[in-house]
Amino acid sequence: MDRTDALRLEHVRRQQRRHQNSGELARLRREMDKTLRPPGVHPDRSLGITRRTFLHRSLLTGAVAGAAAYGWFPLLNTIELAYGAETFSFAWISDTHLYPKEVNTRFVEKAVRAVKEVQAMQPPADFLIFGGDLAQLGDPVELQLGNEILKELTITKYFIPGEHDWYLDMGATWEKLFGTSPWSFDHKGVRFIGLDTISHAPDYWSAKKMTPKERMAHMATLDSSVAGAWAAVGREQLTWLDRTLSDWPKDRPVVIFSHNPLYEYYPPWNFWVRDWREVHEVLRPFTNVTNIHGHVHQVLYNEIGTLRSIGMLATSWPWPYAPEGVPPLTIPMVRVDPGDPFDGVGWGKMTVRQGERVDYEYMMWRQDVLATAPWDAGTGDNINQILSPRLADRMWPYQ
Amino acid sequence: MRRQRRYWLGVLGGCLGLLLLAVPYGQAHKVKHTPAELKAFQEVFLEQVRLGDLLFHGDAETERQLGVRLSRTGMACAMCHPFASDTHPHEFPKFQEQMQEFATLREMINWCIENPNEGERIDPNSPAMKALEAYIYWSNRGSKLDPGRH
Numbered sequence: 001m002d003r004t005d006a007l008r009l010e011h012v013r014r015q016q017r018r019h020q021n022s023g024e025l026a027r028l029r030r031e032m033d034k035t036l037r038p039p040g041v042h043p044d045r046s047l048g049i050t051r052r053t054f055l056h057r058s059l060l061t062g063a064v065a066g067a068a069a070y071g072w073f074p075l076l077n078t079i080e081l082a083y084g085a086e087t088f089s090f091a092w093i094s095d096t097h098l099y100p101k102e103v104n105t106r107f108v109e110k111a112v113r114a115v116k117e118v119q120a121m122q123p124p125a126d127f128l129i130f131g132g133d134l135a136q137l138g139d140p141v142e143l144q145l146g147n148e149i150l151k152e153l154t155i156t157k158y159f160i161p162g163e164h165d166w167y168l169d170m171g172a173t174w175e176k177l178f179g180t181s182p183w184s185f186d187h188k189g190v191r192f193i194g195l196d197t198i199s200h201a202p203d204y205w206s207a208k209k210m211t212p213k214e215r216m217a218h219m220a221t222l223d224s225s226v227a228g229a230w231a232a233v234g235r236e237q238l239t240w241l242d243r244t245l246s247d248w249p250k251d252r253p254v255v256i257f258s259h260n261p262l263y264e265y266y267p268p269w270n271f272w273v274r275d276w277r278e279v280h281e282v283l284r285p286f287t288n289v290t291n292i293h294g295h296v297h298q299v300l301y302n303e304i305g306t307l308r309s310i311g312m313l314a315t316s317w318p319w320p321y322a323p324e325g326v327p328p329l330t331i332p333m334v335r336v337d338p339g340d341p342f343d344g345v346g347w348g349k350m351t352v353r354q355g356e357r358v359d360y361e362y363m364m365w366r367q368d369v370l371a372t373a374p375w376d377a378g379t380g381d382n383i384n385q386i387l388s389p390r391l392a393d394r395m396w397p398y399q
Numbered sequence: 400m401r402r403q404r405r406y407w408l409g410v411l412g413g414c415l416g417l418l419l420l421a422v423p424y425g426q427a428h429k430v431k432h433t434p435a436e437l438k439a440f441q442e443v444f445l446e447q448v449r450l451g452d453l454l455f456h457g458d459a460e461t462e463r464q465l466g467v468r469l470s471r472t473g474m475a476c477a478m479c480h481p482f483a484s485d486t487h488p489h490e491f492p493k494f495q496e497q498m499q500e501f502a503t504l505r506e507m508i509n510w511c512i513e514n515p516n517e518g519e520r521i522d523p524n525s526p527a528m529k530a531l532e533a534y535i536y537w538s539n540r541g542s543k544l545d546p547g548r549h
Binding site for chain 1 (some may be wrong): 445448449452453456472473474477478479480481482483484485487489490497511514515537538539540541542543545548549
């Protein structure tokens with residue numbers, strides 16, 4: 001082994017130790033907790049990164065074996081909740097990004113497969129959450145296709161919209177097919193809430209006299225600056241959230257579904273909601289809040305104050321990690337093979353135990369899920385990468 | 400003595416010859432650039448960046464103008480590479496796992512066009528390829544050059 005190899009190996013070992021050793025994570029957690037926990041509120045044990053979180057790679061082995069035996073594919077996210085004496089599970093599917101069938105069959109195949117697998121869950125899932133971006137360009141043909149695919153599922157379904165579903169007809173088809181947001185319901189000791197984080201974009205189209213298709217095209221381009229900071233909960237919905245939680249005990253579990261993450265990860269790609277601080281103000285009194293979100297198409301985990309956030313995988317394709325802002329608490333997923341349409345998507349499993357903590361596992365239909373070496377990590381392989389925002393979206397023909 | 404003189408005459412002649420050859424080129428370089436010229440050079444480059452950006456984001460009109468079809472699936476390059484991230488132009492040439500061969504950035508661009516996008520391979524020296532390359536490099540400018548890195 002030459003000196004370069006030795007140095008590289010040492011670097012890997014350091015990275016592995018860093019991931020395995022909770023010291024640094026615990027320090028970050030303490031810092032965040034110190035800054036954000038209101039005076040008089042006792043530290044919440046659920047804020048800790050659980051041992052299970054660090055062990056989930058080993059748990060994964062069993063889960064993957066099971067998944068393979070039952071023909072599970074990495075197309076859906078299942079979440080198992082246990083509160084009190086009752087155990088139940090529900091499924092999450094999001095970011096199917098369907099085009100019309102004749103344009104793209106791969107996305108259709110993966111959505112169909114996800115639905116079939118949710119339908120086959122044993123024991124059956126209590127319900128399905130669809131987390132937004134059913135369509136790619138908000139076309140009624142795409143939304144109707146998604147509706148037909150999801151009709152195969154006979155369990156109760158709840159929907160929250162994504163930006164791709166909305167900006168062609170400003171949500172008209174979406175609401176006709178899937179109802180309105182926000183909503184909430186209580187299920188076996190857990191309050192579930194669905195938010196609309198996508199319909200509050202500033203009006204970027206009227207002054208420029210954009211057609212609905214042009215408006216949609218800008219919204220459907222993740223790295224376009226034309227639509228601006230469109231992701232938000234909005235004042236009206238914040239008031240609704242505050243009111244909806246007012247009768248709920250502060251220590252009981254709350255699970256909030258949103259398309260976008262409810263914290264600031266990477267605003268240029270709207271990996272946030274612009275009013276996330278206000279959201280956290282509303283949630284601050286509650287000690288057991290889990291936000292499950294789509295949009296990022298990647299393994300993601302964060303804790304801020306008393307809110308833990310879990311990013312779910314897409315069925316369509318994985319986004320790369322943003323050039324900055326990846327939460328230090330996230331253990332990155334492996335780099336995926338762009339030649340394999342089934343790579344980089346997966347399902348997750350969460351368990352709430354007695355309202356004390358959330359254990360979760362990410363599972364993909366592949367040997368390795370989380371990176372253990374920097375060169376195989378979705379973040380670590382970008383150490384030499386410096387990116388610049390685009391120019392063309394601020395020039396003709398866009399502007 | 401005579402041989403030595405002939406040698407030095409030869410050297411002198413050679414130098415004069417080189418000087419004569421170099422003059423036209425040397426003069427060109429001795430001309431200082433005006434800000435207007437630098438601006439013009441930059442405009443040429445940025446126009447290619449703009450075209451590449453449009454191609455990279457699936458702009459149908461630019462594809463038509465340049466006579467290429469980069470995708471048949473609705474997928475555009477930017478759908479996996481927002482801000483041209485994860486394109487890693489600073490790491491090429493390198494052994495590219497998907498192709499199982501030593502590859503350039505242009506070859507990798509064509510691989511992506513043909514595989515995830517199911518589009519039509521483009522001429523490696525075509526205007527469309529140069530524009531895509533310009534956009535990818537521009538977006539990644541400042542990245543540390545690290546050829547061969549996986």
